[in-house]
Amino acid sequence: MKKIEKERGSVFCGTLVWSILREVLSQQKPSKVFVLVDTNTKTHCLPTLEKQFPKDLSYQIITIPAGEKNKTISTCTNVWQQLSDLEADRNSLLINLGGGVVTDLGGFVASTFKRGIEFINIPTSLLAMVDASVGGKNGVDLGHLKNQVGVIRNPLSVFVFVEFLATLPKAEITSGYAEMLKHGLIASETYWNKLKNFDVSNPAAAEQFIWESIEIKNTVVTKDPTEKNFRKTLNYGHTLGHAIESYCLKNSDKQPLLHGEAIAIGMVLANYLSSELKKFPKKKLQQTTAIFLSIYGCYDFTENDVEKIIELLKFDKKNTDGNVNFVLLEDFSSYAIDQQVDNELIRSAFNFYKNFKI
Amino acid sequence: MKKIEKERGSVFCGTLVWSILREVLSQQKPSKVFVLVDTNTKTHCLPTLEKQFPKDLSYQIITIPAGEKNKTISTCTNVWQQLSDLEADRNSLLINLGGGVVTDLGGFVASTFKRGIEFINIPTSLLAMVDASVGGKNGVDLGHLKNQVGVIRNPLSVFVFVEFLATLPKAEITSGYAEMLKHGLIASETYWNKLKNFDVSNPAAAEQFIWESIEIKNTVVTKDPTEKNFRKTLNYGHTLGHAIESYCLKNSDKQPLLHGEAIAIGMVLANYLSSELKKFPKKKLQQTTAIFLSIYGCYDFTENDVEKIIELLKFDKKNTDGNVNFVLLEDFSSYAIDQQVDNELIRSAFNFYKNFKI
Numbered sequence: 001m002k003k004i005e006k007e008r009g010s011v012f013c014g015t016l017v018w019s020i021l022r023e024v025l026s027q028q029k030p031s032k033v034f035v036l037v038d039t040n041t042k043t044h045c046l047p048t049l050e051k052q053f054p055k056d057l058s059y060q061i062i063t064i065p066a067g068e069k070n071k072t073i074s075t076c077t078n079v080w081q082q083l084s085d086l087e088a089d090r091n092s093l094l095i096n097l098g099g100g101v102v103t104d105l106g107g108f109v110a111s112t113f114k115r116g117i118e119f120i121n122i123p124t125s126l127l128a129m130v131d132a133s134v135g136g137k138n139g140v141d142l143g144h145l146k147n148q149v150g151v152i153r154n155p156l157s158v159f160v161f162v163e164f165l166a167t168l169p170k171a172e173i174t175s176g177y178a179e180m181l182k183h184g185l186i187a188s189e190t191y192w193n194k195l196k197n198f199d200v201s202n203p204a205a206a207e208q209f210i211w212e213s214i215e216i217k218n219t220v221v222t223k224d225p226t227e228k229n230f231r232k233t234l235n236y237g238h239t240l241g242h243a244i245e246s247y248c249l250k251n252s253d254k255q256p257l258l259h260g261e262a263i264a265i266g267m268v269l270a271n272y273l274s275s276e277l278k279k280f281p282k283k284k285l286q287q288t289t290a291i292f293l294s295i296y297g298c299y300d301f302t303e304n305d306v307e308k309i310i311e312l313l314k315f316d317k318k319n320t321d322g323n324v325n326f327v328l329l330e331d332f333s334s335y336a337i338d339q340q341v342d343n344e345l346i347r348s349a350f351n352f353y354k355n356f357k358i
Numbered sequence: 359m360k361k362i363e364k365e366r367g368s369v370f371c372g373t374l375v376w377s378i379l380r381e382v383l384s385q386q387k388p389s390k391v392f393v394l395v396d397t398n399t400k401t402h403c404l405p406t407l408e409k410q411f412p413k414d415l416s417y418q419i420i421t422i423p424a425g426e427k428n429k430t431i432s433t434c435t436n437v438w439q440q441l442s443d444l445e446a447d448r449n450s451l452l453i454n455l456g457g458g459v460v461t462d463l464g465g466f467v468a469s470t471f472k473r474g475i476e477f478i479n480i481p482t483s484l485l486a487m488v489d490a491s492v493g494g495k496n497g498v499d500l501g502h503l504k505n506q507v508g509v510i511r512n513p514l515s516v517f518v519f520v521e522f523l524a525t526l527p528k529a530e531i532t533s534g535y536a537e538m539l540k541h542g543l544i545a546s547e548t549y550w551n552k553l554k555n556f557d558v559s560n561p562a563a564a565e566q567f568i569w570e571s572i573e574i575k576n577t578v579v580t581k582d583p584t585e586k587n588f589r590k591t592l593n594y595g596h597t598l599g600h601a602i603e604s605y606c607l608k609n610s611d612k613q614p615l616l617h618g619e620a621i622a623i624g625m626v627l628a629n630y631l632s633s634e635l636k637k638f639p640k641k642k643l644q645q646t647t648a649i650f651l652s653i654y655g656c657y658d659f660t661e662n663d664v665e666k667i668i669e670l671l672k673f674d675k676k677n678t679d680g681n682v683n684f685v686l687l688e689d690f691s692s693y694a695i696d697q698q699v700d701n702e703l704i705r706s707a708f709n710f711y712k713n714f715k716i
Contacts (some may be wrong), residue, residue, distance in 0.1 A: 115497060319448075
């Protein structure tokens with residue numbers, strides 16, 4: 001059993017998660033229990049959870065359509081309305097069972113329904129396990145801009161049950177894996193080097209890797225909860241990655257990218273910028289780029305795409321006073337925050353990416 | 359100059375408010391300033407504020423339609439989108455200039471835009487001055503249910519400028535006055551007795567009364583910020599009052615009621631319930647009812663209206679475990695919280711109200 005215990009936002013992982021979930025339910029004594037699922041987790045994960053519920057637990061299911069395009073205020077309104085229709089009160093509990101869309105949206109809905117009800121997150125995607133399980137960020141997209149509306153509030157607890165990963169398509173695993181690679185880059189070269197052995201078909205071993213990522217993120221968030229400094233490193237690769245993700249979501253003629261796929265491109269670009277501006281070693285730039293491209297392939301960006309993506313950077317939440325702020329690396333686990341980068345150098349980074357030969 | 363200073367949510371009142379506002383702006387150094395107004399305050403209050411802004415301040419105006427029916431998620435989406443289009447970042451500041459709809463909605467929008475930007479409230483209605491200026495509650499309605507979606511977060515500061523009251527229709531003053539009467543009931547019979555001298559045509563004297571209400575509310579909120587106990591008294595008259603307000607908002611054939619007008623009815627009913635269940639003195643019940651009815655008149659409720667209002671009670675945010683929780687009074691400033699009341703007694707309260715002869 002692995003656990004990080006806090007007053008709010010404890011994370012539990014391992015075979016005992018279900019008995020701890022039952023214990024939390026019995027201590028919390030919610031007046032009503034609601035389970036938020038999407039159309040995928042309703043089929044693939046809900047039956048597993050239901051088997052683990054106390055026999056006498058009465059609960060109701062709220063279902064949202066799957067997919068990032070539904071992570072909207074409009075979906076929130078639908079869930080708020082259902083909670084209201086089902087007579088949820090302030091002592092009700094919302095259990096979010098799903099990937100990042102369900103945990104981000106469900107966390108926001110719970111944090112704002114009647115000015116805040118309790119919620120529990122049970123992440124079912126690799127991305128949600130290693131990224132959304134710690135830190136308390138929640139929210140939804142506004143148009144094509146990611147996570148523009150939300151709050152920071154920890155769930156009551158988080159339960160990580162690695163067996164759910166078996167229900168995921170391979171692309172979803174690869175997407176979540178990008179955040180694990182990020183944890184290696186910003187915090188531990190040793191972890192980065194070990195990560196090539198990550199294999200979800202062996203849940204016990206996979207759990208060790210996932211837990212290491214959760215611990216890295218938890219260390220960062222605990223040291224700097226309000227994101228003044230160190231926590232900004234979690235944004236590594238995300239400045240360009242988010243803009244790329246938004247751009248491809250918005251333009252139906254572009255091949256869609258999962259979050260982690262966009263962030264993987266963002267990290268190649270950030271590594272290049274780091275090597276140009278912060279002396280990130282060239283050899284490591286070559287090695288890491290080869291690994292990213294071998295896993296994620298090379299996405300086709302036209303010059304026009306690149307200009308539009310640069311244009312989108314100004315909407316990044318981390319920006320202040322009109323500056324686009326990048327996190328850069330001097331080396332693995334050695335960072336510089338609030339770095340400004342010329343658009344010309346960003347264009348060079350895209351050229352480096354497009355012309356890289358594995 | 360009157361002030362309540364806190365780390366967040368300081369309240370300032372008096373002629374020096376504008377110089378303090380300029381000081382706060384100069385200390386805060388927001389990257390951008392946005393002023394949220396409604397179609398009324400844009401005309402009647404914004405020019406006064408603009409005259410007081412530092413000469414070199416650059417800011418943008420966001421306007422929402424006036425009226426409680428626009429206190430919706432849909433209006434929020436509109437404001438979030440405008441902030442995004444105008445490239446608001448995390449260091450931007452939102453100044454909410456208006457009545458409760460503007461300060462409640464603006465506070466919620468600011469608390470959730472990019473997971474929270476700073477905001478300042480400048481209440482322009484009596485209700486917003488005496489009620490919304492302290493306590494940090496914000497939010498919007500969901501359908502016809504009041505304040506179902508929101509969070510608790512204090513503004514950076516609140517500036518109360520009593521001269522704005524001159525811009526209000528009389529009904530709006532009467533509506534806000536109901537909350538002041540509530541402060542008398544729950545906290546001070548002396549204040550209740552003095553309140554008959556309240557007169558907005560004399561701003562200096564009115565300011566004293568308004569400040570006394572703000573101080574009463576501040577004492578309550580400071581003693582019990584998380585609403586476990588004492589703060590619930592601020593809900594006096596609101597359990598039935600909110601249901602009455604929602605019902606009249608929802609039914610276009612009923613004469614619409616302002617918030618305070620509905621709460622005034624709720625307080626007459628609560629005083630009756632208090633006299634039946636908590637020995638609130640009969641004589642004071644007669645006296646207070648006569649005052650409420652002389653100010654607010656008697657609203658016409660059919661038996662069917664009463665049943666529908668009772669039905670709506672179950673949506674009250676203060677309810678837990680299926681119980682409708684009332685605050686009742688043993689006397690002025692002597693309260694009992696979490697009281698359950700039979701529907702039959704609620705019907706009697708409406709009968710008392712309908713048949714009362716001044």
